[in-house]
Amino acid sequence: MFTRCxxxxxxTFVSMSDTILLNGNQIQLTIERLSREVxxxxxxxxxxIIGVQPRGVLLAEKIHQKIxxxxxxxxxxxxxxTTFHRDDFRRGKSLNAKVTEIDFHIExxxxxxxxxxxxxxxxxxxxxxxxxxxxRPLKVELLVLIDRRFNRELPIQPDFxxxxxxxxxxxxxxxxxxxxxxxxxxxxxxxxxxxx
Amino acid sequence: xxxxxxxxxxxxxxxxxxxxxxxxQTATQFKEIINRPIKxxxxxxxxxxxxxxxENSTRTRISFELAQKRLSADIINFSSSSSSVKKGExxxxxxxxxxxxxxxxxxxxxxxxxxxxxLSERIDAHIVNAGDGTHEHPTQALLDAYSMQEKIGDLNxxxxxxxGDIMHSRVALSNIFCLKKLGADVTLCGPSTLIPxxxxxxxxxxxxxxxETLQWCDVANVLRIQLERQNTKYFPSLRExxxxxxxxxxxxxxxxxxxxIMHPGPINRGVEITSDVADSEHSIILDQxxxxxxxxxxxxxxxxxx
Numbered sequence: 001m002f003t004r005c006x007x008x009x010x011x012t013f014v015s016m017s018d019t020i021l022l023n024g025n026q027i028q029l030t031i032e033r034l035s036r037e038v039x040x041x042x043x044x045x046x047x048x049i050i051g052v053q054p055r056g057v058l059l060a061e062k063i064h065q066k067i068x069x070x071x072x073x074x075x076x077x078x079x080x081x082t083t084f085h086r087d088d089f090r091r092g093k094s095l096n097a098k099v100t101e102i103d104f105h106i107e108x109x110x111x112x113x114x115x116x117x118x119x120x121x122x123x124x125x126x127x128x129x130x131x132x133x134x135x136r137p138l139k140v141e142l143l144v145l146i147d148r149r150f151n152r153e154l155p156i157q158p159d160f161x162x163x164x165x166x167x168x169x170x171x172x173x174x175x176x177x178x179x180x181x182x183x184x185x186x187x188x189x190x191x192x193x194x195x196x
Numbered sequence: 197x198x199x200x201x202x203x204x205x206x207x208x209x210x211x212x213x214x215x216x217x218x219x220x221q222t223a224t225q226f227k228e229i230i231n232r233p234i235k236x237x238x239x240x241x242x243x244x245x246x247x248x249x250x251e252n253s254t255r256t257r258i259s260f261e262l263a264q265k266r267l268s269a270d271i272i273n274f275s276s277s278s279s280s281v282k283k284g285e286x287x288x289x290x291x292x293x294x295x296x297x298x299x300x301x302x303x304x305x306x307x308x309x310x311x312x313x314x315l316s317e318r319i320d321a322h323i324v325n326a327g328d329g330t331h332e333h334p335t336q337a338l339l340d341a342y343s344m345q346e347k348i349g350d351l352n353x354x355x356x357x358x359x360g361d362i363m364h365s366r367v368a369l370s371n372i373f374c375l376k377k378l379g380a381d382v383t384l385c386g387p388s389t390l391i392p393x394x395x396x397x398x399x400x401x402x403x404x405x406x407x408e409t410l411q412w413c414d415v416a417n418v419l420r421i422q423l424e425r426q427n428t429k430y431f432p433s434l435r436e437x438x439x440x441x442x443x444x445x446x447x448x449x450x451x452x453x454x455x456x457i458m459h460p461g462p463i464n465r466g467v468e469i470t471s472d473v474a475d476s477e478h479s480i481i482l483d484q485x486x487x488x489x490x491x492x493x494x495x496x497x498x499x500x501x502x
Binding site for chain 1: 198199221222224225228229232233234235236237238239240497498500501
C-alpha cells in the first residue's frame with residue numbers, strides 16, 4: 001500500500017481503506033526524535049511552545065512533556081485557535097472555535113508552533129496571523145508530525161518534520177491520538193470519496 | 197452542531213436551546229480575543245453591516261459597533277433623527293435603499309414591537325434585533341445569561357429574580373425566554389401595576405415582596421423604571437417606588453447568603469437600585485457591558501456564516 005523510501009519518507013500508491021502509516025511505537029520514537037532535535041536547537045531562556053488547535057495541541061503537549069523529561073526544563077506552553085483568522089470562512093468549514101490560551105508574552109521570543117499534519121499551509125498561515133495579535137515574536141518555527149509536502153497552497157515549510165508523506169491520490173492523513181488506555185496512537189491514510 | 201438554526205436573531209423566543217448554547221460558547225472565545233493586546237480578528241472583513249437605530253441608545257449601539265469593528269466588518273451607522281425618516285420615508289423603503297448598496301446584515305432598534313420581524317419577512321439580509329419596543333432585546337438576554345453563567349455556573353435549576361418594571365421591559369421578556377430555555381427557575385417581582393396579567397403562563401413565578409424574592413434568588417436582575425414608556429401613573433411616586441421595591445444596602449445586609457446583582461443599564465440611581473449596591477462587590481453590571489461585546493461578536497459571526 002505504501003513503501004518506505006528513505007528514512008522517514010513515505011510514498012503512497014493505492015489505498016482503498018484506512019491504512020496505518022505509523023503505529024503507536026513509531027509515533028513515540030518520532031516524538032522522541034523531534035524533542036531531541038528541538039532541544040538541540042532552541043534557546044531555553046527565550047523560547048515558547050504553542051500548539052495549534054485542535055489536534056496540534058495534543059502533539060505539542062507530548063513534545064513539551066518529552067522535552068521536560070529529557071532536560072528537566074519547562075518551556076512556557078500555550079494553545080492557539082485559528083478559526084477567526086482562516087481564509088475559508090463561509091466556505092463550509094466548521095465555526096466551532098476552540099480555546100486560545102497564551103498566558104505569557106511572545107514579544108521578542110522564539111515561538112515553536114506545533115501542528116500534527118502540514119497540508120495546504122492555510123492553517124499555519126492563519127495561526128501565524130492569530131499569533132501576531134499577541135505581539136511580535138523574534139522568530140517563528142514550525143514543527144509537524146506529518147508533512148504532506150506536495151499539497152501545499154502557500155509557501156510555508158516546516159523546520160522540524162516527523163515524517164514526509166507524498167500522497168499521489170486524494171487521501172486524508174489523520175493522526176489519531178488515544179483518548180484512553182484501550183485506544184492506540186496511530187497515523188492513518190483515509191481514502192476520500194469524491195473531490196476535495 | 198455548529199450553525200444557528202435561524203438566519204436572523206429577532207428574539208430569544210424563536211432560538212433553540214442549541215442556538216443559545218452555541219452563541220454562549222462562541223462568546224467565550226471572543227471574550228478571550230477582546231482581552232488580547234490586539235483585539236481584532238479579520239473574520240468578517242468582507243461583510244457590511246448597517247446599524248439602524250430608530251430609537252435612542254448608548255450602550256447597545258456602542259457595543260454593536262465595537263463588536264463589528266473587532267470582527268473587521270465594514271459598518272454604516274444610521275440614526276433616524278438625522279435621516280430621511282423625518283421626511284416621511286417608510287421603514288421598508290429606508291432599508292431597501294440601504295440594502296441596494298450591498299449590505300449583508302442589519303442591526304436594528306425600533307420603537308415598534310415586531311419591527312425586526314416585519315423586516316425579516318421582506319428583505320434578504322440577516323437581521324439582528326437590537327430592541328423592538330416592549331417586545332424583545334435578544335442580545336441583552338444572551339449577555340445576561342452569559343454573565344450569570346460566568347458568575348454562578350450552569351443556570352439549570354438556579355434561581356433568578358427579575359425585579360422592577362416588567363411591563364415595559366423588552367429585557368424582561370427576552371430574559372424570561374432565555375432563562376427558561378436554559379432551565380433556570382424565574383421569579384418576577386414588582387408592583388402589581390408593572391407586572392403584566394397572565395405572565396405566569398410563561399412558566400415564571402410572580403411576587404410582590406422584594407425582601408422575600410431577594411432571599412430566594414441566586415441572582416437579581418434589576419430593571420430600570422421606563423418612565424419614557426409610561427403614559428399613565430403606575431405608582432404614586434419614584435420615592436415610594438424606591439422605598440418598596442428599590443434594592444439598597446439595608447435590604448442586602450438582611451440576607452444570610454451571597455447574591456449577584458445585575459442591571460442592564462441605564463441606571464436610575466436611587467430609584468430601582470442605590471449607588472452603594474450598584475457599585476458594590478455584589479454587582480456585575482460592568483462585567484455585563486464587557487460581555488455584551490463578546491456576545492454580539494458571537495451573534496454576528498454565527499449569522500454571517502448562515
